[in-house]
Amino acid sequence: MRSKEEANDYRYFPDPDLLPVEITDELREQVKADLPELPAVKKQRFIEQYGQDNEAATILTSSRQLADFYEAVVKESNCEAKLCSNWVSGNFIGALNKANLEITESPISSERLAGLLKRIADNTISGKIAKQVFDALWESDLSADDIIDQQGLKQITDSGAIEAIIDKIIADNPGQVQQYLSGKDKLFGFFVGQVMKQTQGKANPGEVNKMLKGKLV
Numbered sequence: 103m104r105s106k107e108e109a110n111d112y113r114y115f116p117d118p119d120l121l122p123v124e125i126t127d128e129l130r131e132q133v134k135a136d137l138p139e140l141p142a143v144k145k146q147r148f149i150e151q152y153g154q155d156n157e158a159a160t161i162l163t164s165s166r167q168l169a170d171f172y173e174a175v176v177k178e179s180n181c182e183a184k185l186c187s188n189w190v191s192g193n194f195i196g197a198l199n200k201a202n203l204e205i206t207e208s209p210i211s212s213e214r215l216a217g218l219l220k221r222i223a224d225n226t227i228s229g230k231i232a233k234q235v236f237d238a239l240w241e242s243d244l245s246a247d248d249i250i251d252q253q254g255l256k257q258i259t260d261s262g263a264i265e266a267i268i269d270k271i272i273a274d275n276p277g278q279v280q281q282y283l284s285g286k287d288k289l290f291g292f293f294v295g296q297v298m299k300q301t302q303g304k305a306n307p308g309e310v311n312k313m314l315k316g317k318l319v
Contacts (some may be wrong), residue, residue, distance in 0.1 A: 148163060152176070161191045168190075186219060209239075261309060267305070278293070294311065
């Protein structure tokens with residue numbers, strides 16, 4: 103068989119009915135401007151704009167809907183981007199997976215989640231109580247503020263009230279105090295736990311730690 107080397111050997115010829123297509127630089131720029139933000143570009147932007155590490159940025163940009171949800175939470179809560187990403191990629195996605203739901207079927211909107219994060223940021227509730235509020239958000243259409251008020255979940259920030267509880271715990275546990283002062287530092291967690299138990303987890307953890315360190319000397 104003879105070999106075919108040129109277009110004419112294959113009997114190729116131009117179609118006279120097809121007009122030539124000229125792609126101008128202006129058209130290229132217009133098409134580029136109309137394109138949505140590509141995943142790789144969005145991921146890099148999340149790293150630079152929100153300070154996310156590679157792993158977090160990968161998760162948050164795994165779908166356009168999730169990325170949009172995250173950015174809405176950041177905007178609506180005005181909280182630190184890291185706090186928002188922790189909750190979106192952790193508790194929120196975990197709840198969706200457990201319920202076998204898509205993000206478009208989520209019972210919690212970005213606005214309601216943002217409301218919860220605001221109360222963490224302003225120390226109205228602790229991180230531990232926030233998980234309880236999140237579960238209530240998932241099961242109802244109430245706002246975080248409504249749930250906190252109805253269930254009496256506001257964090258105790260009154261230093262006088264916390265100090266009174268700490269003084270009583272120290273007085274009631276002289277043995278543990280002596281052991282702690284003797285070098286058993288791990289007992290510090292015992293005192294923290296007792297305070298949180300007495301306050302049903304509502305005491306401000308930072309305030310508790312600060313006061314205990316000042317008194318256990």
